[in-house]
Amino acid sequence: MKNKSNLSNHATWLRAHIQKPVVLVGMMGTGKSQLGARLARRLEMPFADSDSEIERRAGCSVAEVFTRDGQERFRAVEQNVILELLARTEPHIIATGGGAVTRPETLALIKAKAVSIWLNADPATILSRVRDVTTRPLLNQPDPEAALKNLLDARTALYQQADVHIMADNERIQETLDQMIVALYGYLRHRKE
Numbered sequence: 001m002k003n004k005s006n007l008s009n010h011a012t013w014l015r016a017h018i019q020k021p022v023v024l025v026g027m028m029g030t031g032k033s034q035l036g037a038r039l040a041r042r043l044e045m046p047f048a049d050s051d052s053e054i055e056r057r058a059g060c061s062v063a064e065v066f067t068r069d070g071q072e073r074f075r076a077v078e079q080n081v082i083l084e085l086l087a088r089t090e091p092h093i094i095a096t097g098g099g100a101v102t103r104p105e106t107l108a109l110i111k112a113k114a115v116s117i118w119l120n121a122d123p124a125t126i127l128s129r130v131r132d133v134t135t136r137p138l139l140n141q142p143d144p145e146a147a148l149k150n151l152l153d154a155r156t157a158l159y160q161q162a163d164v165h166i167m168a169d170n171e172r173i174q175e176t177l178d179q180m181i182v183a184l185y186g187y188l189r190h191r192k193e
């Protein structure tokens with residue numbers, strides 16, 4: 001009971017004190033879009049998803065943009081979309097694609113303009129959640145497990161630069177959401193003192 005009321009106090013405090021966008025980073029399959037949308041609802045803030053925004057503008061799926069324009073072009077578009085989302089004035093929650101942080105300019109933007117949360121998960125959890133690799137061009141390989149390992153090796157040090165770190169293996173999404181509220185509150189409250 002005490003925990004519930006603490007959580008609700010934390011959420012109330014966050015609604016009143018968050019002044020920057022909150023950006024979720026992390027590998028595919030860690031739940032950035034789903035948890036981001038839930039966090040936004042809980043904090044009564046707007047939610048945006050950079051992949052959905054890219055798809056809306058391109059009029060096709062992320063996988064199609066990769067095939068048609070290549071990864072380099074995709075990353076440039078992704079950088080512009082994230083730049084625009086970060087420029088919105090009211091505080092909001094943004095879920096990014098798993099590779100957004102690999103472009104140094106995009107990582108620098110996130111670090112300068114947002115509070116960032118890294119959703120981390122074990123490779124086995126990620127693989128079980130992204131079974132349909134056809135929608136994930138970088139895992140759509142003969143050996144998705146090896147492809148994921150390579151991506152994690154290259155990216156973990158980038159994700160680690162996020163302000164708040166959360167393990168998102170738990171299938172009970174509500175519990176991960178509660179952890180995010182507690183950790184975000186701890187991080188921002190500490191910085192205000």
Ligand code: S3P
Binds near residue numbers: 032062138
């Ligand atoms: C990518 C992750 C995808 C999408 C694209 C590239 C990556 O987003 O942006 O397929 O490089 O990890 P999700 O993390 O939302 O799956």
